[in-house]
Amino acid sequence: MLHPWFKYGSxxxxxxAAILFLPALVLADGVVVDRVYDPYVQPLEKELEWRxxxxxxxxxxxxxxxxxxxxxxxxxxxxxxxxxxxLIGADGGDSELEVEAAELEAKWQLTEQGEYAADxxxxxxLEKEFxxxxxxxxxxxxxxxxxxxxxGTANLALGYEWGxxxxxxxxxxxxxxxxxxxxxSFEPALEFYVGEDYRxxxxxxxxxxxxxxxxxxxxxxxxxxxLDGVSPEQSWRLLVEYEFF
Amino acid sequence: xxxxxxxxxxxxxxxxxxxxxxxxxxxxxxxxxxxIINHLFHPSELIVPANTKVxxxxxxxxxxxxxxxxxxLNREKVIMGGQRAIIFIGPLAPGEYPxxxxxxxxxxxxxxxxx
Numbered sequence: 001m002l003h004p005w006f007k008y009g010s011x012x013x014x015x016x017a018a019i020l021f022l023p024a025l026v027l028a029d030g031v032v033v034d035r036v037y038d039p040y041v042q043p044l045e046k047e048l049e050w051r052x053x054x055x056x057x058x059x060x061x062x063x064x065x066x067x068x069x070x071x072x073x074x075x076x077x078x079x080x081x082x083x084x085x086x087l088i089g090a091d092g093g094d095s096e097l098e099v100e101a102a103e104l105e106a107k108w109q110l111t112e113q114g115e116y117a118a119d120x121x122x123x124x125x126l127e128k129e130f131x132x133x134x135x136x137x138x139x140x141x142x143x144x145x146x147x148x149x150x151x152g153t154a155n156l157a158l159g160y161e162w163g164x165x166x167x168x169x170x171x172x173x174x175x176x177x178x179x180x181x182x183x184x185s186f187e188p189a190l191e192f193y194v195g196e197d198y199r200x201x202x203x204x205x206x207x208x209x210x211x212x213x214x215x216x217x218x219x220x221x222x223x224x225x226x227l228d229g230v231s232p233e234q235s236w237r238l239l240v241e242y243e244f245f
Numbered sequence: 246x247x248x249x250x251x252x253x254x255x256x257x258x259x260x261x262x263x264x265x266x267x268x269x270x271x272x273x274x275x276x277x278x279x280x281i282i283n284h285l286f287h288p289s290e291l292i293v294p295a296n297t298k299v300x301x302x303x304x305x306x307x308x309x310x311x312x313x314x315x316x317x318l319n320r321e322k323v324i325m326g327g328q329r330a331i332i333f334i335g336p337l338a339p340g341e342y343p344x345x346x347x348x349x350x351x352x353x354x355x356x357x358x359x360x
Binding site for chain 1: 334350
């Protein structure tokens, strides 16, 4: 994901020099909190997805009430590959919400579910910001392991960002989720995020509802709390995904 | 000398013959087959050993795709028309685990019985 904090800094009139010299804040690249991906792909499956993130940090007005919204359309091309296109919008609180970036995403399922001790996949992402010549590419290793009703998922991402107005750099992120499969409509989970200048953990709940005609609606909602002084105090995340064939 | 080599070679062969099948069984595990015909699962009840990982091969004999779906088994797999899919299930505690075909849920019903 591109750095909405950087975008916010640019829009709010902060001098570019100030942005470049505040790496801990601005180039935290910030919004590490995102969904935790499983490594699975279903052929022919179409999906509409809305992801929303709202940051709350009373100590930092520049970040407080920052919103990032992603609207995606996806399709399963085969039993190994799926793709998704996103439009990404941000709203810094004072500014209007507008579409600022687009992202292409491809997921590659490497192993059959349950075949080995863990299931594996790879996620490839390429994001372009419209207003500025700014790009980010990332490859993420997806791993999932079951222990009865418990499911542990890990996403380890290696990304590179470049553009005229930012310093090109490599970055890594780790996202972990431990989930208990209580029932299809309600599953509690704990998530943990580590990125450049970000540490956060918090509870998430998720559920699915099936409709006739092989349609389903999945939702996730949670709050990730910053674990150090640099990370935002709260990152509220919501995901709604409608899947159909 | 030649006799010694021959004996060692025979010992090596015998050793391989005893190890290879054991390894194949250990690596392969139980295999169970399931067919989808006219939007029905055949058989509709699969008996598998408990506490053992099972390789389930699902043949979709219909021309239309079907989705093997089971929250209890934590499995979801689309099988294209006229093709097959491999689904690994378990190890399962003894019990019954229902599954259904999400494209034809009224007819495509079944369960795995682990015992």
